[in-house]
Amino acid sequence: MSKRDIKILLVDDEPDILEIVGYNLSLEGYQIITATNGVEAVKKAKKEKPQLIILDVMMPEMDGIEACEHIRNIPDLKETIITFLTARSEDYSQVAGFDAGADDYITKPIKPKVLVSKVKALLRRLKEEEVSESIVKIGQLIIDHEAYKVILKGKEIVLPRKEFELLSLLSSKPGKVFKRDEILDKVWGNEVVVGGRTIDVHIRKLREKIGDDSFKTVKGVGYKFVS
Amino acid sequence: MSKRDIKILLVDDEPDILEIVGYNLSLEGYQIITATNGVEAVKKAKKEKPQLIILDVMMPEMDGIEACEHIRNIPDLKETIITFLTARSEDYSQVAGFDAGADDYITKPIKPKVLVSKVKALLRRLKEEEVSESIVKIGQLIIDHEAYKVILKGKEIVLPRKEFELLSLLSSKPGKVFKRDEILDKVWGNEVVVGGRTIDVHIRKLREKIGDDSFKTVKGVGYKFVS
DNA sequence: TTTAAATGTTACCTAAATGTTATTTGTTAT
């Protein structure tokens, strides 16, 4: 799962906060959804199923604690990480927050850099669980995601990042044809626009290193990895 | 390691508790260090490196849960046992506490005999792990976490704190690539924001002292330790 | 068979990432 597949629900009654926090997180490539009160938050959480929810404690309609409890009761959102926004002084709300099922809290005033790194740290936990199969074996090929390296017939091959990611993608479903669009989206990110020969060049480099016949071209469509 | 060499950090905002618990444990021969709030606790933990920390959940300045998380992020204190003190009713803190990396909890009101035997039981576990955990050998390299020193090919090398922590982190999973974000989070802590060249400079110093080829750069990702 | 579109190939360029060193700033012990 890449960054741009991650949705973050941001809930605060102050538009300024939504603005600044949302801006900083979207710069990092996350999808941002916002809500200005607890009721709206629960509704949007249910619909969008974000991976992370940042909840202000003090809000009209329904406060953060109550919203958190509601959200925790939605089966689909069991794995969602919830963190509170709280003024430094209100340490009471932190206790109540954990009680309601929060995973963490962030204190105001918010420093964007701190916030971003905290969010990254929280999401890392999610990511680590996801890539549980960090070592994948396909025929003669061993792909070690943790060490960012590839072992082919016992020989270690170090691949540059994009090549590694491309191989990683194609080999995640051997035999499946990945469309060029799909490859661009997953490896390059669809905000980035690259020239028409970029994928080919990378495929060529992989063919050089891994073996010509591991990568089959399907003309007019894309590429597939075959073991 | 004899009882006399074991340090226990006791953290509670009520002097009465510190007094009675401290007295009972010191009778058993343990060294007792005390703190009355989370901030002080983290500071003393960092400095004294106790084997066991008994943390009250409810405290001013920084609560036990937060303190626990901070402590868990200090590489040197990875193996430290942390247990919470909690009122019987507050069972939420137990959940949040385990989440934050606690090993056990003790409920108030405290019965000295129960406490002492619980402490003994916890420290027994430490003793079993001690040999394998506090001294790590990787190839020509021996890392002694307790003494804060490193032995390379029989020669002792004294590393400054950050360098030691960085080495400690990287060597905890040889071969694994640690992302720059992750390194910042684990070694510097994610409240601190440091400049973009800080990690590199420390890596360079390690390369100077430990050996150039022990640290591999993975461009665009991070660094890994290889034996 | 033609031929236009898609893909392959190569060499080259550059921005971004990392390396390096000197200097400033912070900390600790005496």
Place this chain on the structure above:
DNA sequence: ATAACAAATAACATTTAGGTAACATTTAAA
């Protein structure tokens, strides 16, 4: 206070991944 060291930064150097352009080759449909 100050010496001694640690840690961070700034400024500059170096490296390389990754992208592109230009051209070659292949493929499949007409």
